[in-house]
Amino acid sequence: DDHDHAHGHVHAKREFPSAPLTRPSRPLQWDSVNIIHTTDSHGWLLGHQKPSFPEPNYSGDFGDFSSFVTHMKELALQKDVDLLLVDSGDLHDGTGLSDGYPTGGVDAHASNEFFKQLPYDLLAIGNHELYIYNNTLDMYRNFAPRFNGRYLSSNVNITIDGVSRPVGDRFAKFKTRKGRQVTALGVLFDFTGNDFNTTVQPVEDMVKEHWFTEAIKDEPDFFLLAGHMPVSRDNWPLIFNAVRAVHPLTPILILGGHTHIRDCRESLQLDGRSMSLESGRYMETVGWMSAELPAPKIHRRHNGEDHDTKNITFTRRYLDPNRVTYEYHTGRGNFSFDTAWGQSITRGLEKLAKTFDLSFQYGVAPHDFTLSQSPFPSNNSVLSLMAEAMPVALTVNNSRASIPNIMITNSGSLRFDIYSGPFTKNDQLTASPFADSFLYIANVPFSAASQVLPALNNAGANERRDIAVETELYARGYVGARYREWVQEMYQRDLETEGASARRAAANLTLGYVTTDSCPGVGDDTPHTPLAFFDSPDFIASASPEVTDDAPIDLVFVDFIESQLIQILNQVQSEKVFTTEDVGTYTPVLATEILGIFAQQAWN
Numbered sequence: 001d002d003h004d005h006a007h008g009h010v011h012a013k014r015e016f017p018s019a020p021l022t023r024p025s026r027p028l029q030w031d032s033v034n035i036i037h038t039t040d041s042h043g044w045l046l047g048h049q050k051p052s053f054p055e056p057n058y059s060g061d062f063g064d065f066s067s068f069v070t071h072m073k074e075l076a077l078q079k080d081v082d083l084l085l086v087d088s089g090d091l092h093d094g095t096g097l098s099d100g101y102p103t104g105g106v107d108a109h110a111s112n113e114f115f116k117q118l119p120y121d122l123l124a125i126g127n128h129e130l131y132i133y134n135n136t137l138d139m140y141r142n143f144a145p146r147f148n149g150r151y152l153s154s155n156v157n158i159t160i161d162g163v164s165r166p167v168g169d170r171f172a173k174f175k176t177r178k179g180r181q182v183t184a185l186g187v188l189f190d191f192t193g194n195d196f197n198t199t200v201q202p203v204e205d206m207v208k209e210h211w212f213t214e215a216i217k218d219e220p221d222f223f224l225l226a227g228h229m230p231v232s233r234d235n236w237p238l239i240f241n242a243v244r245a246v247h248p249l250t251p252i253l254i255l256g257g258h259t260h261i262r263d264c265r266e267s268l269q270l271d272g273r274s275m276s277l278e279s280g281r282y283m284e285t286v287g288w289m290s291a292e293l294p295a296p297k298i299h300r301r302h303n304g305e306d307h308d309t310k311n312i313t314f315t316r317r318y319l320d321p322n323r324v325t326y327e328y329h330t331g332r333g334n335f336s337f338d339t340a341w342g343q344s345i346t347r348g349l350e351k352l353a354k355t356f357d358l359s360f361q362y363g364v365a366p367h368d369f370t371l372s373q374s375p376f377p378s379n380n381s382v383l384s385l386m387a388e389a390m391p392v393a394l395t396v397n398n399s400r401a402s403i404p405n406i407m408i409t410n411s412g413s414l415r416f417d418i419y420s421g422p423f424t425k426n427d428q429l430t431a432s433p434f435a436d437s438f439l440y441i442a443n444v445p446f447s448a449a450s451q452v453l454p455a456l457n458n459a460g461a462n463e464r465r466d467i468a469v470e471t472e473l474y475a476r477g478y479v480g481a482r483y484r485e486w487v488q489e490m491y492q493r494d495l496e497t498e499g500a501s502a503r504r505a506a507a508n509l510t511l512g513y514v515t516t517d518s519c520p521g522v523g524d525d526t527p528h529t530p531l532a533f534f535d536s537p538d539f540i541a542s543a544s545p546e547v548t549d550d551a552p553i554d555l556v557f558v559d560f561i562e563s564q565l566i567q568i569l570n571q572v573q574s575e576k577v578f579t580t581e582d583v584g585t586y587t588p589v590l591a592t593e594i595l596g597i598f599a600q601q602a603w604n
């Protein structure tokens with residue numbers, strides 16, 4: 001159907017992505033309550049724009065997503081069911097749209113204006129909203145108010161003028177279109193890397209709060225627990241159990257985030273009346289949950305029906321956000337899909353990209369550099385590229401340039417692959433979005449400095465981590481290992497499954513996510529073949545200088561790892577106890593600028 005029923009006029013046809021895309025495998029299952037879920041979008045609102053797979057899978061922009069939501073809401077009306085739109089946080093740090101703002105601006109302020117244009121029913125705060133006080137303040141002042149009590153920060157406060165208050169609201173109670181009473185929370189995992197004057201209350205303490213007890217006291221038709229907290233291996237059971245202690249049978253729908261993976265758990269506590277879903281990262285996934293919930297209690301009471309106790313039927317699906325997916329599930333064609341609202345969002349995002357000069361070109365990348373599809377170290381590794389780029393970029397106009405050094409950064413600061421071809425301001429910011437500074441300690445004997453990287457990686461390496469270190473790193477937000485584990489598993493499983501590669505070849509599948517989770521049936525909406533995976537260390541460094549063991553050198557490091565680095569430096573030597581007093585600023589060049597400076601020199 002290529003006539004635009006929604007707006008009564010025909011829109012210009014949008015270009016399809018440069019590569020042909022596989023259609024979804026089957027229609028979505030709609031039930032009485034349905035949820036569209038986004039999480040960890042990190043500013044990826046213009047879609048993934050590179051032509052190599054898997055990028056085209058995720059090529060839909062936020063305007064396309066808006067049109068999708070509009071049509072899905074119309075379908076929900078036709079089917080006479082509930083459809084909610086939920087986000088689980090982390091809107092900052094990830095692309096030029098969020099991080100390419102001019103000096104004096106606030107991260108993600110402009111990109112969040114587009115988020116505000118979608119009809120979200122519920123949103124939760126993420127850890128990336130808390131690394132910098134001004135970002136949190138912006139969420140408090142300019143973002144939360146748009147959502148009229150539905151932007152939730154159940155355990156997160158900001159201090160303004162000496163008064164600590166929730167960034168959004170602690171909880172929300174509302175009625176769905178079909179009259180279902182909902183009690184909602186928006187919870188952050190036990191994050192400890194937050195800025196001064198923001199606070200994160202441990203989940204364990206939150207569930208003991210008076211407001212919490214009061215909020216969950218009355219029985220709704222269902223609990224909607226959104227949160228920036230992984231659905232596996234985190235604290236959802238604490239909240240779940242607190243609710244279950246009061247309401248043994250009330251349906252609980254959980255929408256999590258943070259680990260950047262596609263994940264689902266049916267029944268956290270095997271009670272058949274709850275489900276949890278996590279929907280990936282970077283607008284590479286739009287999650288779908290459906291639940292066959294009974295009619296609203298108020299209607300049932302009116303009809304004299306009993307309390308419902310049966311297991312609830314749930315489904316989930318992980319959608320690749322692109323126009324083929326969106327058109328397939330909305331029954332629209334390329335001429336009838338776009339809504340005027342969606343198109344205006346796309347235009348607005350393109351205008352913002354221009355204003356921020358995101359297509360400014362630093363050079364031409366000679367080939368692809370990936371985070372995990374190529375070994376580390378190697379010519380094709382983003383991490384190796386960074387190790388090579390740091391000594392170039394951080395020594396420009398630097399009076400310490402001639403002093404031998406070792407430069408260390410955390411691998412987690414590198415967030416995305418670099419593709420061959422023009423390397424733009426946007427590419428620079430997607431690969432390295434954190435405006436972190438570089439610090440140094442002077443006169444560290446080479447024999448000690450050279451032990452710091454291996455020691456950091458020992459402390460961070462999966463197999464060798466002790467539980468206390470693991471817990472501390474996790475609390476500070478180091479979660480990249482969980483994503484890597486997930487991608488590795490899908491690759492490994494495929495290698496080990498007999499006939500898998502032949503079947504994939506026969507089906508002509510493109511690269512993408514191949515999810516296995518704890519819910520029944522296949523979760524991915526579109527079948528793919530998994531990406532190759534190579535593991536990498538948690539920390540990387542520039543090549544060591546050729547000096548004698550006792551030579552004093554500069555130990556240069558990104559500020560994000562300052563406390564860990566000092567701790568490790570004091571473990572690998574006993575000549576001196578280093579403190580923050582020994583630390584100075586190495587260069588005004590920020591982590592966000594390194595790859596651009598390198599590209600200008602090496603790729604022009």
Ligand SMILES: Nc1ccn([C@@H]2O[C@H](COP(=O)(O)O)[C@@H](O)[C@H]2O)c(=O)n1
Pocket residue numbers: 090127128131258410411412413414434435436476477478479480560
């Ligand atoms: N200033 C910063 C802030 C964060 N990081 C890296 O991001 C990781 C957390 O990101 P999630 O999306 O997983 O929450 C954190 O572990 C760091 O690796 C950074 O480098 N600099």
